[in-house]
Amino acid sequence: MEIDVFTLFPKWFEWFEAQRHVRNAIEAGTRLRYVDFRAHTPLSGGQVDDTPFGGGAGMVLRVDVMDAALRAHYGMDATEARNHRRVIALTPGGRELDERYVSELAQEPAITLLCGRYEGFDERIVEHYAGETLSIGRYVLAGGELAAMVVCDAVLRKLPGALGHESSAAEESFSETLGGAPEYPHYTRPAEYRGWSVPEVLLSGHHERIREWRAEQSARRRDGD
Numbered sequence: 001m002e003i004d005v006f007t008l009f010p011k012w013f014e015w016f017e018a019q020r021h022v023r024n025a026i027e028a029g030t031r032l033r034y035v036d037f038r039a040h041t042p043l044s045g046g047q048v049d050d051t052p053f054g055g056g057a058g059m060v061l062r063v064d065v066m067d068a069a070l071r072a073h074y075g076m077d078a079t080e081a082r083n084h085r086r087v088i089a090l091t092p093g094g095r096e097l098d099e100r101y102v103s104e105l106a107q108e109p110a111i112t113l114l115c116g117r118y119e120g121f122d123e124r125i126v127e128h129y130a131g132e133t134l135s136i137g138r139y140v141l142a143g144g145e146l147a148a149m150v151v152c153d154a155v156l157r158k159l160p161g162a163l164g165h166e167s168s169a170a171e172e173s174f175s176e177t178l179g180g181a182p183e184y185p186h187y188t189r190p191a192e193y194r195g196w197s198v199p200e201v202l203l204s205g206h207h208e209r210i211r212e213w214r215a216e217q218s219a220r221r222r223d224g225d
């Protein structure tokens, strides 16, 4: 899989890439690339954003800057890129990220994440260059970078080889195996701590009973009791 992130702050992702599961995914063949708007801006002084027409606070990422970055990186008209890969603008009001959306993205051979800054994007970017908008939740971040990392993190751990155990992602919260419910509780040693003991069934070695208990716990969490 190939993920391209268009950003004003490619350096932020150095920390992200240093994480073990991200390194594993890269070693297993995932390609993560960063495109810096400032490296492609046609404006002087590295300008990439501007004040909004009609007034108001903050700055908006310019459409001509996005155009130049997409054209330079993909070697085609910027409106064409979305015909070749999923081009996603990260905005607080977009389609909310959930497990289904993550699984959908993990099936793609190539995606592009566009990070806005300050007040976001000139709307023509969303209309003409992106095929969709994605939100990691109904709150406003200072930019799309953290949202891009959330998307990458959630998608990469779905790819083979990113986690130590292939089964870990299959049976985690919201997975199909658990019928879309949150995961059951986990415990590890010590079996007793300050008088708090681990549920007896987990120590029983009785796999069928353990499976039943986990399914029941998972369903209870889903139903909110």
Ligand code: ADE
Residues within 6 Å of the ligand: 090, 091, 092, 093, 116, 134, 135, 136, 137, 138, 139, 140, 141, 142, 143, 144, 147
């Ligand atoms: N950019 C700013 N806030 C965001 C959010 N909540 N989700 C995605 N992108 C964003």
